[in-house]
Amino acid sequence: MRFLISILAATFVSTAAFAAHHEEAGQQAGPLTIVIHGGAGALEPGRYTAEEEAAYKAKLTEALNAGYSVMEQGGTAMDAIVAAIVLMEDSPLFNAGKGAVFTSEGKNELDSSIMDGETMNAGAVAGVTRVKNPIKLARAVMENSEHVMFAREGAEEFAEEQGLEFVNPKYFRTERRWQSYKNALERQKQQKDSALPKSFKYGTVGAVALDAHGNLAAGTSTGGMNMKKYGRVGDSPIIGAGTFADNKSCAVSSTGWGEYFIRLTIARDICAQVEYGGASVEDAADDMINNKLQSMGADGGVIVLGPDGSYAMTFNSAGMFRGVKNAEMEEVAIYGE
Structure with a gap:
């Protein structure tokens, strides 16, 4: 006894x-916080009209509020980032989902990934062409399979089993992206070269969030690189390059020239600097983007969020569609303002 x-x-x-x-x-x-991006690249002031800038900022604000509202109502960071990213995937403004760019063959191929900072579980998909919201499929891979990444036909077969929404591939076509594709084809003919200016390379959406339980999450979704060939896959669906989240360090979503983000494992390296080196999220992001990435002749950006609510929206390109919201402030921006 x-x-x-x-x-x-x-x-x-x-x-x-x-x-x-x-x-x-x-x-x-830290306080409830969500940070989002809608892609980085050649976004110099004057590229968009005042009306276009207003449309981008309105959609960023809508995505911020959607994600933040989810957490205010008791939802998780995972729920929040999916809500925010779905809104951007459904918008023709961004290179993800509805607004995806075209491959060299005139198709839209979509990539996405997601990661839970509490469990470090992750899911990713690459090269899907009929799934309306790739971020939902990435989450299904994470939660309902024993794997981390599915690609192309296999990913879509899994999506069917999960009951996710499918669309005709024509759904992803927008006139603006189609004109960019045709312009790129014409430039290639004139230059007799497959190389494209950097302005054709970038575009992604992503979100990182911190919920009331102190858990972090990160997600990224993209249409990839305009005129990409041979089933090219960039950093967006690569855990550790385009997306990473760990409650012990930070959550990251990347946007930029994917090949360099993969080589540098940018998302993971930022979190490693925070966890093992004691760096702040701002210093870690600055080192990777304005030092290591810059030294390789590439550009892009990241959004980073720490478990204490500290955040960074760092880029070395001319601009990055971005926004942040917590209990005390809400901000969206495009250029280096």
Whole structure:
């Protein structure tokens, strides 16, 4: 009997200590925060009309509010980033989902990834052509399979099993992207070269969030690089390059010249600097974008969020569609303002 009482007492103490620990952790968690991006690249002032800039900022604001509202109502960081990214995937303004660019063959191929900072589970898809919202498919891969990444026909077969929404590939075609595609074809003919100016290379959407439980999440979605060939896959669906999240360090979503983000494993390296080097999210992002990426002759940007609510929206390109919202402020921007 004494032995049983001792076990029960020890169990009670252990449970109480466990609860106290989590209560303390909850008190130390940062404020509800969501940070989003809609792609980085050649976004010099004057490229868009005032009306176009207003449309971009309105959609960024809508995505911010959608994600933040989810967490205000008790939803998780995972729920928040999906809500925000779906809105951007459904908009023709961004190079993801509805607004995706075209491959050299005149098709739209979509990539996406997502990661849970609490469990470090992740899901990703590459080269899908009929799934309306690739971020939802990436989450389904994470939650409903034993794998991390599915590609092309296999990914779409899994999407059918999961009951996700499919669309005719023509759904993704927008006149603006089609004209960009035709212009690129013409430039190639004139230059007799497959190389394209940097302005054709970038465009992605992404979100990172911190919820009331102190959990981080990150997600990224893209139509890839305009005029890409041979089933090219960039950094957006690559865990550690385009997306990474870990409650012990930070959550990251990347946008830029994917080949360099893959080589530098930018998302993971930022979080490693925070976790192992004690760097702030701002300093870690600055080192990777304005030092390492810059030194390789490439550009792009990242959004980064720490478990204390600290954040960075860092880029070395002319601009990055971006926004942040917490209890005290809401901000959207395009250029280096």
